[in-house]
Amino acid sequence: MTDEQREQKKAYLREWYAKNRERQIAAVGAWQRDNRERANANKRAYVERDPERRREQANRHAAKPEVRAKVAARPERKEWQKARNKRDAEMLSDGFVRRIMAQHTSMKGSDLPQGLVDAYRELMKLKRAINEKRG
Amino acid sequence: MKNVDELRGQLAEVFAKLRAGEMKPGEAAELANLAGKMIVSAKVQVEYYALRKEAPTIAFLQAECLTPPQQVMK
Numbered sequence: 637m638t639d640e641q642r643e644q645k646k647a648y649l650r651e652w653y654a655k656n657r658e659r660q661i662a663a664v665g666a667w668q669r670d671n672r673e674r675a676n677a678n679k680r681a682y683v684e685r686d687p688e689r690r691r692e693q694a695n696r697h698a699a700k701p702e703v704r705a706k707v708a709a710r711p712e713r714k715e716w717q718k719a720r721n722k723r724d725a726e727m728l729s730d731g732f733v734r735r736i737m738a739q740h741t742s743m744k745g746s747d748l749p750q751g752l753v754d755a756y757r758e759l760m761k762l763k764r765a766i767n768e769k770r771g
Numbered sequence: 772m773k774n775v776d777e778l779r780g781q782l783a784e785v786f787a788k789l790r791a792g793e794m795k796p797g798e799a800a801e802l803a804n805l806a807g808k809m810i811v812s813a814k815v816q817v818e819y820y821a822l823r824k825e826a827p828t829i830a831f832l833q834a835e836c837l838t839p840p841q842q843v844m845k
Contacts, residue, residue, distance in 0.1 A: 743818050749832050751775040752817070756810050758782040762803050765789050769796040 733757045775813065775832050782806055 637645075653660065668675035683690045697703060707713075724732040733753050734745025772778055785802050788794040813831050820827060 737814060741814070741818050743821055747821055748814070748817065749775075751779070751832055752810060752813055755775045755779040755782065755806075758779045758786065759803060759806050759810060762782055762786045762789070762799065762806075765786055766796045766800050766803060769789065769799075 728757045728760055733760065736760075774830070775810075778806060778809060 698707075723729075730753060731745065733756055734748055737748055737753065737756055738745040772781060782803075785794065785799050789796065789799045809831075813829065816829055817832070820829075
């Protein structure tokens, strides 16, 4: 295939997508709903393949005016998230402890062995008690 | 102290003694500091093997390696 033919094909596909965009998105959505497990596996594989790109996409999405407006229209969700974070910190939930432990490392919280997380939770409890006693 | 489970047990003991007033905060802080060093060194070891894509048995974590990893609730 020559460069010119490649360009022609690209242009044709772009045009086709512009015409069929809605139908295509609906078809993919329907397939994802019908094949939830495979769709989730595909999504996970995509994130693992290129986490940086996924993060950029998420940031771009969050920066869209309509998304920001949607978030702003639901302040109770933000409050709920704040309350949940506070509760997690107070209760030393697994996710919270793992997140703290994984800070400044190349690991994710989920990479840490449970025994180590439990020991760190105990240590955090002890440190809190020490600070409380010291006032 | 041979593994992380024993360390956790000892920390719980120190916590109970501190709460009961049987141990001074300064003494408990020293023990907490030492325990922190042990946990961090084990964490560094885990990270090192993760970066090398190796999964050897770490003696200090062995007790809990015998059980399947728990599901992480986020």
